[in-house]
Amino acid sequence: MTHILAIETSCDETAAAVVVDGRRVLSNRVASQIEMHRRFGGVFPEVASRQHVLAIQTVIREALDEAGVARVADLDAIAVTHGPGLAGSLLVGVNAAKGLAFASGLPLIPVNHLEGHVYSNWADMPNNPGATDEFPVLVLIVSGGHTELVLMSGHGEYRLLGRTLDDAAGEAFDKVARLLELGYPGGPAIQKAAEGVALDRFSLPRPLLHNNDHRFNFSYSGLKTAVLNLTRQLEREGIDPKAPETAAAIGAEFQAAAVEVLVEKTADAAQEYGARQVCICGGVSANRALRVSAQERFAGLGIPLHIPAFALCTDNAAMIGAAAYFRQQPSGLSAYHNLGVDVHASLPLT
Amino acid sequence: MTHLHPGAIEASSDSAHLLLTTHGPEETIGLGQRIGQTIRSNLFIALSGDLGAGKTTFTKGLAAGLGLPVTVTSPTFTLVNEYAQGKGPTARRLVHVDVYRLEGGGPAELDGIGYGDLLDDLDASPGYGLLVLVVEWADRLGALLPEERLDVESISDEDEPDVRRFSLRAWGEAATGLLQALAE
Numbered sequence: 251m252t253h254i255l256a257i258e259t260s261c262d263e264t265a266a267a268v269v270v271d272g273r274r275v276l277s278n279r280v281a282s283q284i285e286m287h288r289r290f291g292g293v294f295p296e297v298a299s300r301q302h303v304l305a306i307q308t309v310i311r312e313a314l315d316e317a318g319v320a321r322v323a324d325l326d327a328i329a330v331t332h333g334p335g336l337a338g339s340l341l342v343g344v345n346a347a348k349g350l351a352f353a354s355g356l357p358l359i360p361v362n363h364l365e366g367h368v369y370s371n372w373a374d375m376p377n378n379p380g381a382t383d384e385f386p387v388l389v390l391i392v393s394g395g396h397t398e399l400v401l402m403s404g405h406g407e408y409r410l411l412g413r414t415l416d417d418a419a420g421e422a423f424d425k426v427a428r429l430l431e432l433g434y435p436g437g438p439a440i441q442k443a444a445e446g447v448a449l450d451r452f453s454l455p456r457p458l459l460h461n462n463d464h465r466f467n468f469s470y471s472g473l474k475t476a477v478l479n480l481t482r483q484l485e486r487e488g489i490d491p492k493a494p495e496t497a498a499a500i501g502a503e504f505q506a507a508a509v510e511v512l513v514e515k516t517a518d519a520a521q522e523y524g525a526r527q528v529c530i531c532g533g534v535s536a537n538r539a540l541r542v543s544a545q546e547r548f549a550g551l552g553i554p555l556h557i558p559a560f561a562l563c564t565d566n567a568a569m570i571g572a573a574a575y576f577r578q579q580p581s582g583l584s585a586y587h588n589l590g591v592d593v594h595a596s597l598p599l600t
Numbered sequence: 601m602t603h604l605h606p607g608a609i610e611a612s613s614d615s616a617h618l619l620l621t622t623h624g625p626e627e628t629i630g631l632g633q634r635i636g637q638t639i640r641s642n643l644f645i646a647l648s649g650d651l652g653a654g655k656t657t658f659t660k661g662l663a664a665g666l667g668l669p670v671t672v673t674s675p676t677f678t679l680v681n682e683y684a685q686g687k688g689p690t691a692r693r694l695v696h697v698d699v700y701r702l703e704g705g706g707p708a709e710l711d712g713i714g715y716g717d718l719l720d721d722l723d724a725s726p727g728y729g730l731l732v733l734v735v736e737w738a739d740r741l742g743a744l745l746p747e748e749r750l751d752v753e754s755i756s757d758e759d760e761p762d763v764r765r766f767s768l769r770a771w772g773e774a775a776t777g778l779l780q781a782l783a784e
Contacts, residue, residue, distance in 0.1 A: 298712070299712065321717070336679065338712050356694065368616070394677040395677035395678050397612055413671070413673075414673055415671055415673070416656055416657070416660075416672075416673055416674055417656070417674040417676070418672070418673070418674070420677070420678060421676050421677050424676075425651055429651060471652075471656060471657070471674070472625075474652055475652035475761075476652065478651060478652040478756075479651075479652075479761040482758050482761075486758070486759075500609070537679075554632070595677075595678075595680065595682075596681065596682060
C-alpha cells in the first residue's frame with residue numbers, strides 16, 4: 251500500500267491530506283481563507299502567502315494525526331501542487347514539501363493543480379465511491395479560473411477538447427453576483443438566491459451552444475455582459491434590478507443558462523468520443539443546479555456520471571494525493587527523488 | 601477589417617488624447633489589434649472601464665496585433681496571465697494583469713504578483729524584445745501607476761449595448777508617438 255502525504259497551497263486554501271493508493275482518503279484537512287476574503291471582498295496575494303505560512307505546519311500535523319501516521323518516514327511519498335496558481339502561495343507548499351522530503355528521504359511528487367481536480371473523481375468518499383478505470387473518460391473541469399473539457403484515454407493521458415475563450419464559469423458567477431449585489435463568493439450566493447425561483451421572467455443567451463466552430467469551447471464573458479445589459483434595461487424602465495426578487499430572478503436565469511451550456515456541451519462531447527464515464531469537478535461542480543441537471547442528462551444517455559463529494563469540489567489536498575499516486579504509477583516512486591521542484595504560476599494540463 | 605472613426609487627436613506637451621468608438625466585440629478586438637501592430641517599444645497600458653466594458657476583449661486584439669497566436673482569457677481569477685513567443689530582440693511578451701480582486705491592496709499586494717519586477721522589465725533594453733504590460737482596473741492603482749503609459753478607458757453606452765467609447769490618453773514620448781501613428 252502506498253501512503254502519500256499531499257500538500258496544496260495554490261490559492262486560498264492551505265490543505266494537507268493522507269491518501270492510500272490514490273483512492274482511500276485517510277485525512278483531508280483544509281484551512282480556508284475564504285472568510286477573510288469575504289470580509290475584504292477580494293484576494294490579497296501577500297496576505298495569502300503569509301496565511302499559508304501560518305497555517306501549514308498545523309494543517310500537516312492534523313492531517314498526519316487524523317490518518318494515524320506517527321512519523322513522516324512511515325509514509326511512502328510526499329506530493330505537492332507546483333502550479334498553476336499564485337507563485338508566492340505555491341512556494342509555501344512546495345518549500346514545506348521539500349523540507350519534509352529532504353528530512354525523511356521520501357520521494358517528492360510534483361502535481362498539477364488541474365490534474366488534482368481531475369483525480370478528485372477517483373478518491374473514495376463516504377457514500378461517494380470514486381470513478382472506475384473504464385476509459386475513455388470525459389472530464390469537465392469547471393471553477394473560478396478554469397472551464398475545460400478534457401478527454402482521458404487512460405490515467406495521466408489527456409486531450410484538451412475545448413475550454414473557455416474568455417471568462418471561466420465560476421468567474422461569471424462571481425461577477426454576476428457582484429452586479430446583482432447578491433454576495434461573495436458568487437456561486438453559493440446565486441444558488442441560494444435562485445432556489446425555488448421560477449424561470450419565466452427573464453431570458454438570457456446560451457453562448458456558443460450549437461456553434462459548430464466552437465463546439466466544445468465556452469464563453470461566459472458575453473453572458474455576463476448580457477446580464478449587465480439586462481440590468482440597465484430594467485433601470486431605464488424604472489425597475490431596480492438589485493431588488494431581492496428581481497435579482498433572484500435574474501440570478502436564476504443566469505444559473506440556468508450557465509448550467510445548460512456546461513451540461514449540453516459535456517453531453518455532446520461524451521457522445522462524440524464514446525465516453526464510458528463522465529466526470530465533473532472543480533469548485534463550480536458543487537453547484538446544486540449543475541449536479542441535478544447533469545445527473546438527469548447523463549442518466550438519460552445511460553453514461554455513468556461522477557461528481558466528487560462537496561469536500562473534494564473546492565481546493566483540497568486529497569485530490570493532489572490521488573493524482574500523485576496515478577502519476578507515479580508508470581515509473582514507480584523511485585523516479586521521484588529529485589528535490590529540484592519549481593513553482594509554475596501558469597501550468598497547462600496538456 | 602475595422603471601421604474606426606478616430607476623432608481629431610488632441611496633443612499637448614505632456615500628453616495626447618484620442619477618442620474611438622467600436623460597435624461590437626469584433627471591432628473592439630480590431631482596435632486592440634491595430635494598437636498591438638503599432639507598438640514599437642515597451643509599453644504599459646492602463647485599462648479601465650466597468651464590468652463588461654470589453655477590457656479582456658481589447659486585450660485579445662492586442663495579443664493578435666503583437667503576433668501572439670494565443671487565446672487570451674480573463675486574468676480575474678489568476679491575477680496574472682503571461683503570453684510570450686520568441687527569444688532575444690525579436691521576442692514578444694504580453695503580460696495581462698487584473699487588479700479587480702486586489703481591493704484595498706497596497707504596494708505589498710502588488711509585489712505578491714510581481715508588479716515591481718514587471719515595471720523593471722519595462723525599462724529593460726530592446727535587446728530583450730518587446731514587452732507590453734496590460735493592467736485591467738488600473739484606475740485602482742492610483743499613485744502606483746508608472747508616469748509613462750497609455751491609458752485606455754472603455755465606456756459602455758447605456759442606450760446602445762454594443763457601443764463602446766474608447767478614450768486613449770498617452771503619457772510620455774513612446775505612448776504619444778503610438779497615438780499619433782494610430783491617428784494617421
